[in-house]
Amino acid sequence: MLEQLESTYQEGLALLRDIRDSAALRDWELKYLGKKGAVTQMLRLVGTLPKEERAAFGKRVNEINEALTSAYAEREALVQQQELARDLEEGEIDVTLPGRARQVGGLHPATQTLRQFADIWAAMGFLVFRSRDVESDELNFSLLNMPPYHPARDMWDTFHTTTPGVILRTHTSPGQIHAMRQLGDNGSKPIRVILPGMVYRYEQMSARKEIQFNQVEGLAIGRHITLTDLKGTITEFLRRVFGADVRVRFRSSYFPFTEPSMEVDVRSDAVGKGGWLEVAGCGMVHPVVLQNGGYDPTQWSGFAFGFGPERITLLKHAIPDIRYFWGNDLRFLEQF
Ligand code: PHE
Numbered sequence: 001m002l003e004q005l006e007s008t009y010q011e012g013l014a015l016l017r018d019i020r021d022s023a024a025l026r027d028w029e030l031k032y033l034g035k036k037g038a039v040t041q042m043l044r045l046v047g048t049l050p051k052e053e054r055a056a057f058g059k060r061v062n063e064i065n066e067a068l069t070s071a072y073a074e075r076e077a078l079v080q081q082q083e084l085a086r087d088l089e090e091g092e093i094d095v096t097l098p099g100r101a102r103q104v105g106g107l108h109p110a111t112q113t114l115r116q117f118a119d120i121w122a123a124m125g126f127l128v129f130r131s132r133d134v135e136s137d138e139l140n141f142s143l144l145n146m147p148p149y150h151p152a153r154d155m156w157d158t159f160h161t162t163t164p165g166v167i168l169r170t171h172t173s174p175g176q177i178h179a180m181r182q183l184g185d186n187g188s189k190p191i192r193v194i195l196p197g198m199v200y201r202y203e204q205m206s207a208r209k210e211i212q213f214n215q216v217e218g219l220a221i222g223r224h225i226t227l228t229d230l231k232g233t234i235t236e237f238l239r240r241v242f243g244a245d246v247r248v249r250f251r252s253s254y255f256p257f258t259e260p261s262m263e264v265d266v267r268s269d270a271v272g273k274g275g276w277l278e279v280a281g282c283g284m285v286h287p288v289v290l291q292n293g294g295y296d297p298t299q300w301s302g303f304a305f306g307f308g309p310e311r312i313t314l315l316k317h318a319i320p321d322i323r324y325f326w327g328n329d330l331r332f333l334e335q336f
Pocket of ligand 1: 170171172173217218255258261280281282283304305306
């Protein structure tokens with residue numbers, strides 16, 4: 001038995017040494033290492049041997065199996081190299097052909113806009129502050145100056161969870177409270193942050209309305225921040241997004257957590273020849289909100305804004321239906 005094993009081994013090695021092409025290599029592999037190969041069969045035999053022979057034979061078969069397997073791998077590498085060299089020499093491989101492009105993923109259009117926004121705000125001194133998607137009713141409404149009976153709550157149709165008082169945030173504004181409490185050091189430090197992230201609204205979905213979308217909230221708190229700072233900062237941001245000739249319009253509006261409040265419209269050739277497009281809500285942080293964040297409103301002031309980046313992306317690329325964003329249709333996504 002052992003003798004037969006050794007001769008199979010020697011024969012296999014010898015044959016392998018003479019192999020020059022991959023077809024022969026494949027045959028060799030079948031003959032020795034394949035399912036019905038000589039070595040494989042002997043491996044199977046081990047279990048059927050009487051105890052006295054089993055240990056010695058089993059050990060040797062395993063050694064030979066390993067040795068032939070690695071000899072095969074070595075030979076394979078060599079043969080491949082030689083074949084490649086041969087093909088090159090014979091002109092079968094045209095190295096002047098352009099390579100095959102490798103398909104790599106791209107960034108979702110919404111992500112691209114979010115990153116562009118974050119870059120611009122970073123250059124203007126605003127860092128990114130992450131805040132959670134699942135919020136308490138208190139943070140989403142009450143602490144933003146909307147107590148439970150407040151009619152302004154109706155401005156946001158809300159997804160509730162089965163846990164009372166726990167909702168999906170309807171806007172990124174509750175992040176203002178988190179940011180003030182976490183970064184403000186009991187109302188003693190200035191803040192400049194943006195809060196990007198997904199928000200959720202219980203709406204009838206349509207080409208223009210989604211139940212989830214991103215917002216980019218902004219918050220600046222300081223000692224002498226005025227409405228002029230707000231308008232200047234937002235205008236500068238929009239110039240960096242749309243180009244220096246963008247036109248920016250502030251319309252007075254209402255939000256319970258800012259006073260005064262405004263809505264921001266832009267008009268730009270960069271987004272087509274349409275009319276004014278509303279891109280953000282904003283205002284001076286309401287004294288009650290400052291207080292809820294730990295700041296003394298007689299000493300501190302600030303502004304806040306909330307952009308809807310998807311609306312801008314929609315316009316920039318003339319996307320006809322907002323549902324494309326989260327529909328996960330590759331035919332849409334691959335265009336970006
Ligand atoms: N949170 C408001 C909304 O979702 C936008 C906003 C943010 C307005 C900050 C003012 C200040 O409509």
